[in-house]
Amino acid sequence: MEIMLDEGNMNESQPPTTTTDTLADDLPALVAMTVYMSLLAIMGLIGNILVIVSVAISPRLRTTSYAFIVNLSVTDLAVNVLVIPVMTVSFYNYGWPHIPFWCRFVAYIFCLSIGISFVTLTMIAANRYSLVSCSRRVRLKYCGWKGTTLCLFFNWFSAFCLVLFQEFYYKATVRYDTVLRFCYPDSSEPATYWYLSAILIYGTLIGFILIPILYCKTFHSLQVSRRRTETWARPAGKTRPRKQNNQSQRRVHPAEVKLTKLMAVIFTVIIICWTPLWVVHFFKLTYDIPKGVERLCILLVLTNSSINPYLYAWLNKNFLRAYKKVLLCGRNRKDQFYEELNTTIRGIPVVEQLYLLGEFNARVGSDHNSCPAASLTLALAS
Structure with a gap:
């Protein structure tokens, strides 16, 4: 049923006699899965490139918090470009159908994506907690560009060490399963099985224990901040609490709240996509898991690498605006309407200009810091 990487011809034109490839007998299912994976590769390629370019060109997105999202997109892009097309x-x-090197390479990229994704999610959760709950000194030390760069370097270094360990320490056997149509470290060997189990247990501890604890503490701090804001907004004459230290008095910016909720949703989606594969791995030695179930688990993991960019646009308006700016070659509807309005108001009285610019601000729904028309309104008024 399986072809070992180190033995035999990897380009055999006929399947082994012991293999029963039910997918080969079901042509509609074969075509459907191939079309689905092709769409995943195209959507993931476009979406993750959009994320990287959007952060690069948008000043609002060029922050340390979004640097972790770019790191996650780079990992997903590697899966979309190097793993899905080959499969x-x-x-x-x-x-x-390829040289043996690609089989081992695909398996290692898959393991690399596991390590980088979950370490990045942990760092995002820790970053959110530090920005919302910790003191200013801690935020400047660990959430600045220097601290973020060190975290990202450690992320990639640890993930590569994870892969190189199995390559040089005991030369793990990589097999290509003709039913799953996927290259992976052979978990039927005890050493490889426990190596993969250690990786999955590590991911389980992070995914189901550490990250949820960090997000629970973060949302608790957000709730405390909201209550504090409501308390200080009481009418005059009401009793207000005594002044506390600077850490507890800090008000959380709404943008931090929205970004925290976005990353909590991304974490939830990743857990949903990866959990079936974890369960199948630990039960396949004692139970006969249908190959169709294993194939669907792998497809679910690959799907996760392609849908994240669209979740960013759905849950974050800054990403949506940046996407539109990239797709429209730097011209979005607000900029185009402003240029037309600026041409229209030339030569008319200042009072009418202020009225038209006020209507423009109401239509685009922008604040004074982000809308060029608002800045022009203030300049004319002065």
């Missing part, structure tokens, strides 16, 4: 080609071949 898509293999769906129409018995055996591995």
Whole structure:
């Protein structure tokens, strides 16, 4: 059923006699899965490039918090470019249609994405907690560009060490399963099984214990901040609490609240996509797991790498505006309408200019810091 990477010809034109490839007998299912994976590769490629370019060109997104999102997008982009296309080609071949190097490479990229994704999610949760709950000194030390750069370097370094350990320490066996159509470290060998189990247990401890604790503490701090704001907004004459230290008096900016909620949703989606694969791995030694279930688990993991950019746009208006700016070659509707308005108001009295600019501000729904028309309104008024 399986072809070992280190033995035999990886380009066999006929399947092994012991293999029963039910997918090959079901042509509609084969075509559907191939089309689905092709769409995943295209959507993931476009979406993750949009994320990286949007953060690069948008001043609002060029912050340390969004640097972690870029890191996550780079990992997803590697899966979309290096893993999914290679697997898509293999769906129409018995055996591995590429050189053996690519089989091992795909398996290692898959393991690398696990390590980087979950360490990045942990760092995002810690970053959110530090920005919302900790003192200013701690925020400047660990959430500035220097601290963020060190965190990202440690992220990639630890993930590469994780992969190189199995490559050079005991040379893990990588197999291509002609039913799953996927290259992976052979978990039937005890050493490889426990190596993969250690990685998954590590991901489980992070995904189900550490990150939820950090987000619970973060949302608790947000709730305390909201209550404090409501207390200080009481009418005059009401009793106000005594002044506390600077850490507890800090008001959380609404943008931090929205970004925290966004990353909590991204974490939830990743857990939903990865949990079935974890469960199958730990039960496959004692139970006969259908190959179709394993195949769907892998497809679910690959889907996660393609949907994150669209979740960013759905839950974050800054990303949505940046996407539109990139897709429209730097011209969005607000800028175009402002140029037309600026041409229209030339030569008319200042009072009418203020009236038209006020209507413009109401239509685009922008504040004074982000809207160029608002700045012009203030300049004319002065």
